[in-house]
Amino acid sequence: MLEQKNFGVKNFIMKNPGSTIENIARVIQKNNHLYTIATLEQIIFQVSVAHKRIDKDFYVGDFVLFNQQGDEYVLEELLERENIISKASSHAAKSYHVSCYEQILATNVDQLYIVIAADQRFTLSKFERYMMTFHQEYVELAILLSKADYEEETREIIETIHLSYPDVKIMPVSMHKPETIQQVKDSLRSRRTAMFIGASGVGKSTLVNDLTSSHSEYTNLVRTDGKGKHTTTVTKMLYLDETDSVLIDSPGFKTISTTKEMDGSILFAEIQHLGEQCKFSDCTHNHEPGCAVIQAVEDGDLSADQLGRYALYEKKLRGQQKHENKKQMKKQKITLKK
């Protein structure tokens, strides 16, 4: 049997004392309605959903309670999720009666890496769509700028993003530059769950191969295509020996549905409306006493994620403002010199 890898079950049990240890597992792969789960001791394949739970969907990353029925294993309960990584389903967006349908990609993620390729057409609005879709308060977010051997393009993209979002963490990475792969490894935190998402063709598989290449034993296990190369057709969780962490690899998507691409005033109308009731008229809804927006989050009337996205959006506006001011000052200096 394969030596047992830590897929996060141990951590979960430590964080939730009193849980029934024997029956806790984590979903590490999903193929239609069959799941692969990891317990503290072993990996179990071909797990189905218990009859009484047949209406429930489980996702990669979920912690679950399972049971043995005869020689079959079944999923019984979903344990509380810390977070959900989702996007609007492009599939449903096409159907005329559903305009926006949430597609869950994975759950319980600590570090989310959005992979953008330097050789693909880049626009700030595409980047913003990613941020709008995936930014949330307790998930560490970074951009992996792949194919960074396209050096000119890489520089330009970093500059464009940082002009509007100076705080966004961007890590250039290239298969031709081993030190950049090492940097990605170094950023993976032990016993945490990282996830890669990105459009197809950005080089995600290549990157995952590079990260796991020294562990052929496990790569062999998860290889489903019979070919020499790892390709991503379903979402799955991989264990990385070197960092003692797990990585969720998800299939590349074509586009992020545009249903979330809206201007801030539409997206944050609710927050702006609530803001009218804040004690201070220039309230940033961040720490101020008498803030109606923070109150709404505390009361459960507004999601903390929405407030997080709002803060990000505000930051962007301030960044742009700063940039404008600098440009103006430069101009003034030049005219003074004359």
Ligand SMILES: Nc1nc2c(ncn2[C@@H]2O[C@H](COP(=O)(O)OP(=O)(O)OP(=O)(O)O)[C@@H](O)[C@H]2O)c(=O)[nH]1
């Ligand atoms: N120049 C350059 N090309 C790369 C790099 N990484 C990957 N590629 C190439 O980009 C193409 C796509 O790479 P994949 O790893 O298959 O991309 P993917 O994101 O897994 O694509 P999907 O399987 O559709 O999700 C391949 O032809 C790779 O050889 C890189 O760092 N630099």
Ligand SMILES: [Zn+2]
């Ligand atoms: Zn406020």
